[in-house]
Amino acid sequence: MKYAVKVAYTLRKLLISALGASLLLGVLIGFLSSRDGGSFVKPFLCALIAYLILSLALIFLIASTLKKEEPLQKILAEKGYGDDYLQEFDRIYPAQTTSNKLRKADVLNTMQRYAEAEQLLATIPTVGLSDDRKMEYHNCRLDLFLGSHRIQEAMQELANCRKFMDIYANAHPERGVAYGLNAGVILAAAGDYEGSEHYIKAAEHTLEGMKEQSPVLAMIARTMQLYALGFDRQAEEQAAKTRQEIETSPILSEEWQKQHMRSLLARAAELAPQNTTKE
Numbered sequence: 001m002k003y004a005v006k007v008a009y010t011l012r013k014l015l016i017s018a019l020g021a022s023l024l025l026g027v028l029i030g031f032l033s034s035r036d037g038g039s040f041v042k043p044f045l046c047a048l049i050a051y052l053i054l055s056l057a058l059i060f061l062i063a064s065t066l067k068k069e070e071p072l073q074k075i076l077a078e079k080g081y082g083d084d085y086l087q088e089f090d091r092i093y094p095a096q097t098t099s100n101k102l103r104k105a106d107v108l109n110t111m112q113r114y115a116e117a118e119q120l121l122a123t124i125p126t127v128g129l130s131d132d133r134k135m136e137y138h139n140c141r142l143d144l145f146l147g148s149h150r151i152q153e154a155m156q157e158l159a160n161c162r163k164f165m166d167i168y169a170n171a172h173p174e175r176g177v178a179y180g181l182n183a184g185v186i187l188a189a190a191g192d193y194e195g196s197e198h199y200i201k202a203a204e205h206t207l208e209g210m211k212e213q214s215p216v217l218a219m220i221a222r223t224m225q226l227y228a229l230g231f232d233r234q235a236e237e238q239a240a241k242t243r244q245e246i247e248t249s250p251i252l253s254e255e256w257q258k259q260h261m262r263s264l265l266a267r268a269a270e271l272a273p274q275n276t277t278k279e
Contacts, residue, residue, distance in 0.1 A: 068092055080256025081111050098124055102136045109140065110260065114148040135168050135175065142182040149270060154186045173206045177213075180206075181221040188228040189271060196225050214251040216242065220264050228271040235272075239265060 072092065075085045086107065093100045101124055108117035121140060129137060138161040145154035162183070169176025180203035188196040204218045219242040226235035246252060246261045 076256060077254055080254070080259065081107055096123075098129065098133055102133065102140060105140050106136070106143070109143045109147055112147060112263070114144050117144050131168060132175075135165065135172075135179070138165055139179045139182065142179070142186065146182055146186060151186070151189050154182075155190055158183055158186050169202075173202075174210060177203045177206050177210075178217075181217060185221050185224045185228060185271070188225040191229070193229060196229075200225060212251070214245075214249050216245050216249060216252065216261050217264075219245055220261065220268060223265060223268045224271050227269050228273070230273050232272060235268070239268065 069092075071088050072085060075082075075088055079085070086104070089104060089107070093103075101120055105117045105120045108114070108120065117140070121137070121144070124137060126134075126137065138157065141157050142154060142161075145151075145157055165176070165179050165183070169179050180199040184196045184198075184200035184203065187199065200218065200221055203221070204215070207213055207215050207218050219238065223235055223238045223242055226232075226238055242265055243262075246258055246265070252258050252261065
C-alpha cells in the first residue's frame with residue numbers, strides 16, 4: 001500500500017510538471033508564431049497534444065510498474081512482510097538503486113529488523129539526493145532510531161534534518177505525515193510537549209483529509225507521546241481506543257496489517273520514562 005501511494009504521488013507530480021511545461025511551451029511557441037504573422041492557436045494545440053501523448057505514456061509506465069508489483073501484493077495479502085516478501089523483492093528489483101534500498105530499508109524497519117535496515121542505509125550516499133529521496137532517507141533513519149528506542153540518536157537525527165524536513169512536509173503535507181508523527185514522538189521523549197503537539201496535531205489534521213488512510217498510526221503516535229511524557233493513565237486510555245480502531249477499521253482489511261499495528265501499539269509503553277534510558 002505504501003508503494004502504491006508513492007507511485008500515485010509520483011504520477012500526479014509528473015503529470016502536473018508535464019502539463020506546466022506543455023502550457024509554457026505552447027504559449028512561447030504561439031507567441032513567437034504570432035509575431036511572425038502566424039496563428040497563435042495552432043502551435044498551442046500541438047503542445048497540448050504532446051502533453052496528452054506524454055501523459056498516456058506515463059500512465060502506461062506506471063501501470064506496468066504496478067503490474068510488476070502483483071507478486072509482492074499477493075505475498076502481503078497471504079503472509080505479510082517476511083522473508084518471502086524480501087526474497088521476491090530482490091528478485092523483482094535486483095538493481096541496487098537508492099530508491100530500491102530505501103524501500104527495502106523501510107520494509108526492514110516494519111519487520112523490526114533494525115540492524116539490517118541500518119546497514120542498508122549506511123550504503124546510501126547522501127550527497128546529491130533528490131528532495132523526495134532525501135525525505136525518505138531521513139524518515140527511515142528516524143523510524144530506525146525510534147523503533148529501536150535509541151532516543152538520543154533519534155533526537156540527533158531530528159536536529160540534523162528538521163529544517164529540511166519541515167520545509168518538505170509543509171510543501172507536501174500528505175508525504176510528511178510519517179515524519180510529523182516521528183518528530184512528535186521524539187520531541188515528547190525529549191520532554192518538549194508543545195513541539196510534540198505541534199507535529200502530531202498537524203499529522204492528525206492531514207490524515208483527516210486522507211480517507212484512504214487509517215488514523216491508527218496517528219493514534220499509536222499519540223499513545224507513545226503520552227507514555228513518553230509520563231502520562232500513563234491517559235496513555236492507557238488512548239491505547240484502549242487504538243486497539244478498538246485496529247480491530248474495527250475497514251481500511252485495515254488484512255490480518256498482517258492489524259498484527260503490525262498491534263505490535264507497534266504493544267511497544268508504546270516502552271517509551272515511558274521508567275522503561276527507557278536516555279544515553
